[in-house]
Amino acid sequence: MSDETHQLFDKDAGAPNVPVTCLGETFENDSARRLHFLELLQMKLQDPEFRKIEGFPIAEDEDILALSDPPYYTACPNPFLKRVAEVRGHETATESGSPFASDVTEGKGDPIYDAHPYHTKVPPKALMRMLLHFTKPGDLVLDAFAGSGMLGVAASLCENPTPHLGDFEGTAGARSTILSDISPLATFISHVNNRPSISAAHFSSLAASIRDKVASSHASLYQTRHHGSSGNVSGEILYTIWTEYYRCSHCNAEFSAWDELVDRDNQQILKHLSCPECDGDLAKDQLERVTETYFDTLLNATAIRNKSTPVLIHYTVGKKRFEKTPDEADLEVIRSIEDMRYPASAPPVKINFEDPPWGDFYRPGYHAGMTHAHHFYTKRNLLTLCALRDASLDCQFPRQMLYVLTAFVDNHASKRNRYLIDKHHPKGTTCGPLPNSLYIPELQCEVNPFRTWDKTVKKQKKAFAVTRPPTAFVSTEASRLSGLSDGSIDYVFVDPPFGKNILYAESSFCFEYFLKVFTNRKCEAIVSKHQGKTIDGYQDHIQDVFSQCFRVLKPGKWMTIEFSNRSNAVWNSISEAVQACGFVIADVRVFDKKQGTIRQDLGQSIKKDLIISAYKPGVHVEETLDAQPGSEVSVWEFVSGHLKQLPVFLQTNGKAEVVVERQKHVLFDRMVAFHVQRSRAIPVSAPEFHLGLEQRFPQRDSMFFLPEQVLEYDKKRLTVSELTQLELFVSDESSAIQWLKQELKLKPQSFQEIHPHFIQQLNTWDKNEKSVELAEILEENFLCYDGADDVPSQIHGYLSSNFKELRNLEKSDERLKKKATDRWYLPDPRKEGDLEKVRVRALMKEFRSYEESRGKLKQVRSEALRAGFKERWQSGEYAEIVALAKRVKEAIIQEDPALLMYYDNAMMLTDGA
Numbered sequence: 047m048s049d050e051t052h053q054l055f056d057k058d059a060g061a062p063n064v065p066v067t068c069l070g071e072t073f074e075n076d077s078a079r080r081l082h083f084l085e086l087l088q089m090k091l092q093d094p095e096f097r098k099i100e101g102f103p104i105a106e107d108e109d110i111l112a113l114s115d116p117p118y119y120t121a122c123p124n125p126f127l128k129r130v131a132e133v134r135g136h137e138t139a140t141e142s143g144s145p146f147a148s149d150v151t152e153g154k155g156d157p158i159y160d161a162h163p164y165h166t167k168v169p170p171k172a173l174m175r176m177l178l179h180f181t182k183p184g185d186l187v188l189d190a191f192a193g194s195g196m197l198g199v200a201a202s203l204c205e206n207p208t209p210h211l212g213d214f215e216g217t218a219g220a221r222s223t224i225l226s227d228i229s230p231l232a233t234f235i236s237h238v239n240n241r242p243s244i245s246a247a248h249f250s251s252l253a254a255s256i257r258d259k260v261a262s263s264h265a266s267l268y269q270t271r272h273h274g275s276s277g278n279v280s281g282e283i284l285y286t287i288w289t290e291y292y293r294c295s296h297c298n299a300e301f302s303a304w305d306e307l308v309d310r311d312n313q314q315i316l317k318h319l320s321c322p323e324c325d326g327d328l329a330k331d332q333l334e335r336v337t338e339t340y341f342d343t344l345l346n347a348t349a350i351r352n353k354s355t356p357v358l359i360h361y362t363v364g365k366k367r368f369e370k371t372p373d374e375a376d377l378e379v380i381r382s383i384e385d386m387r388y389p390a391s392a393p394p395v396k397i398n399f400e401d402p403p404w405g406d407f408y409r410p411g412y413h414a415g416m417t418h419a420h421h422f423y424t425k426r427n428l429l430t431l432c433a434l435r436d437a438s439l440d441c442q443f444p445r446q447m448l449y450v451l452t453a454f455v456d457n458h459a460s461k462r463n464r465y466l467i468d469k470h471h472p473k474g475t476t477c478g479p480l481p482n483s484l485y486i487p488e489l490q491c492e493v494n495p496f497r498t499w500d501k502t503v504k505k506q507k508k509a510f511a512v513t514r515p516p517t518a519f520v521s522t523e524a525s526r527l528s529g530l531s532d533g534s535i536d537y538v539f540v541d542p543p544f545g546k547n548i549l550y551a552e553s554s555f556c557f558e559y560f561l562k563v564f565t566n567r568k569c570e571a572i573v574s575k576h577q578g579k580t581i582d583g584y585q586d587h588i589q590d591v592f593s594q595c596f597r598v599l600k601p602g603k604w605m606t607i608e609f610s611n612r613s614n615a616v617w618n619s620i621s622e623a624v625q626a627c628g629f630v631i632a633d634v635r636v637f638d639k640k641q642g643t644i645r646q647d648l649g650q651s652i653k654k655d656l657i658i659s660a661y662k663p664g665v666h667v668e669e670t671l672d673a674q675p676g677s678e679v680s681v682w683e684f685v686s687g688h689l690k691q692l693p694v695f696l697q698t699n700g701k702a703e704v705v706v707e708r709q710k711h712v713l714f715d716r717m718v719a720f721h722v723q724r725s726r727a728i729p730v731s732a733p734e735f736h737l738g739l740e741q742r743f744p745q746r747d748s749m750f751f752l753p754e755q756v757l758e759y760d761k762k763r764l765t766v767s768e769l770t771q772l773e774l775f776v777s778d779e780s781s782a783i784q785w786l787k788q789e790l791k792l793k794p795q796s797f798q799e800i801h802p803h804f805i806q807q808l809n810t811w812d813k814n815e816k817s818v819e820l821a822e823i824l825e826e827n828f829l830c831y832d833g834a835d836d837v838p839s840q841i842h843g844y845l846s847s848n849f850k851e852l853r854n855l856e857k858s859d860e861r862l863k864k865k866a867t868d869r870w871y872l873p874d875p876r877k878e879g880d881l882e883k884v885r886v887r888a889l890m891k892e893f894r895s896y897e898e899s900r901g902k903l904k905q906v907r908s909e910a911l912r913a914g915f916k917e918r919w920q921s922g923e924y925a926e927i928v929a930l931a932k933r934v935k936e937a938i939i940q941e942d943p944a945l946l947m948y949y950d951n952a953m954m955l956t957d958g959a
């Protein structure tokens with residue numbers, strides 16, 4: 047690592063009397079460093095323009111300052127990032143490497159990964175392999191959707207990869223990182239994960255002292271008299287089960303969920319029951335919860351809530367566990383707590399139902415009366431949690447102690463904590479909240495926070511014991527990456543939000559209540575019915591971030607996108623956003639976060655986690671396109687540059703893999719996207735492109751290479767026995783054509799031979815896609831030998847290799863001609879243009895019928911839409927593309943990458959008209 051990189055971070059953070067160097071400046075100690083940069087941050091917060099930055103969190107200045115540790119972490123956009131790049135210095139950008147195309151078998155079992163339950167994470171060991179592949183020590187890398195900061199953790203662990211990875215490829219040495227996220231919770235966790243600044247022993251000791259300090263005044267709230275003892279013996283409460291009440295839809299009687307739903311004898315919670323009053327049959331899912339009126343001392347007003355009472359206490363005396371029904375003394379403690387005053391650290395924070403409306407997770411039934419953050423907690427737990435927060439902020443390492451609190455404050459200390467009883471837990475147990483929701487169960491486990499604090503500290507101590515240098519600068523920001531200059535980043539990794547699968551701000555609301563800094567939901571990249579955020583808006587937000595990533599990334603360098611979603615539309619939005627910003631996709635792989643591998647998979651890959659490798663084209667390619675627009679020169683300049691970026695040889699289990707990106711149809715799609723995204727005409731047709739490939743680039747195993755790459759491929763190909771064939775899934779006409787090409791290349795066949803296999807493939811045909819007969823696809827895309835002329839080479843090669851009696855025969859031999867007659871085969875690239883003209887003519891006829899029709903189009907032939915959109919694009923008829931796209935089902939456009947690309951770009955060129 048260079049001396050310049052060393053100046054980015056101090057090695058002795060937290061040491062009271064040790065000078066530290068930060069961003070090229072030397073300070074008396076770490077406290078002086080933080081004080082200096084806090085003063086600068088405070089001045090910056092006075093600037094109205096600074097607060098106008100997109101995604102600026104919702105918080106008071108004092109709370110932002112209390113949480114921040116500048117310049118390494120700010121609970122707002124980080125104004126010091128420009129200096130980070132300046133101190134580090136700039137290196138000349140060079141094109142580098144190939145996409146990450148190796149299997150990954152790293153799972154989630156990592157103490158840092160497991161230390162905090164943030165909504166989504168990527169295993170740091172998997173990220174280490176990507177960093178070692180794409181970067182070198184001292185490089186500056188960026189994660190613009192940083193989440194809990196696992197990229198920074200991986201960058202620091204690269205200092206000494208061997209203990210974590212064993213064998214690895216690349217150069218050891220820490221990389222510097224910039225971690226940005228709109229979520230204050232995420233950036234707070236990122237900071238602590240990447241700047242622990244405290245030894246494991248000191249962490250454990252400090253956490254114990256905070257616990258003891260708060261316990262001296264609050265532990266009595268969790269004591270209960272032990273039944274059955276001869277004297278006055280107290281036990282420590284582990285958790286208290288609270289039950290809510292239901293109302294019978296037949297007789298209006300009230301009954302508790304505990305009394306009527308919990309069958310402890312048979313170890314189950316009932317889903318159907320009989321009313322205890324009228325004996326009416328009731329289904330649990332259709333029951334109405336009972337509400338009551340009470341005086342909310344924090345709001346100083348009357349309010350309503352779901353009626354609930356404590357019904358069972360689990361507690362310990364010494365090392366033995368017991369349970370009891372709450373007695374009068376227990377109920378008196380709860381009544382006395384209701385009269386206690388809330389501390390100043392528990393302000394009434396209202397749930398925003400308006401701008402934009404909060405409520406994708408809101409359900410009137412179990413959220414009745416829940417209008418503020420404190421309603422998610424029993425008063426006993428909230429008083430204790432606030433006391434733990436205050437004590438944490440008042441210690442030497444406040445952020446590390448808040449890290450403990452936020453790890454359990456919502457998941458295990460709120461009313462969301464559920465009660466479970468089954469054959470594995472016959473006496474019942476606490477089982478945490480329902481994931482990705484704010485569900486409030488009818489049976490709640492109020493857990494003793496002191497016990498949970500201790501368990502969390504024990505778990506997190508393992509993370510603090512992992513030796514790692516600080517490497518990250520953290521910014522709480524949405525998309526602008528304020529202060530980062532163009533071409534200052536060596537590598538980008540992003541794990542974007544999951545569309546509508548996870549609503550991050552609502553999920554983080556109760557966590558952020560204790561940080562007092564909240565996510566600005568206006569800029570949140572999600573799909574939300576209540577907030578009126580559509581898939582188009584989601585793509586716009588993602589594209590804004592990707593465009594900033596493109597701006598700050600050096601030419602020729604890489605961005606990796608890890609993504610998980612089961613929606614074709616969301617996957618295509620991500621893919622389109624990547625390319626719309628100027629990136630070129632070079633590889634798509636499947637990624638198993640649990641304990642699996644990354645491998646190539648087409649067709650159904652959107653149903654799994656994906657790894658997308660994309661690069662920023664080199665300056666020369668862009669200059670050629672600008673200098674010679676509409677010229678074939680830009681086509682072959684792009685292809686040469688693209689082939690240079692692709693892996694030459696892939697191997698799995700002793701078999702060579704097909705590098706999908708090197709196949710001619712994929713190369714054509716990438717070339718088209720490159721020109722369309724830059725608002726350029728496409729200089730060549732598909733047949734012209736395919737013929738040009740054949741003439742300019744050597745071909746092996748249906749893949750194209752640069753001349754200097756062929757020797758490497760040939761040498762490595764000799765080391766394996768066979769080539770793994772790709773498994774294709776037929777869902778529309780385009781994928782059917784690719785399937786047929788694969789089938790007919792291996793074996794020219796008659797219609798009767800192909801048809802039964804083709805029918806089997808139609809099980810996965812898209813319901814929105816107009817069906818096309820096999821005969822029509824064959825006639826428009828392939829050739830059939832009629833027996834008149836000599837046998838074509840494509841058929842001759844197959845027959846002479848597979849039938850002994852036909853070997854060494856001339857192509858004009860009648861025996862060969864008879865065997866070859868009526869077989870369909872792939873056309874010669876030199877004749878493909880004539881076939882394409884026939885095909886396009888038929889497709890355009892279909893396309894014009896769509897234009898001439900009226901109303902919505904329920905089923906279409908996507909190939910006709912692609913041909914029509916392409917022709918309208920070439921002639922500059924952008925408004926026609928937009929008009930027809932709006933008449934087609936939204937899913938058809940959103941789930942087809944080519945159609946979405948033409949539509950989005952046409953929208954931009956017509957201002958959405």
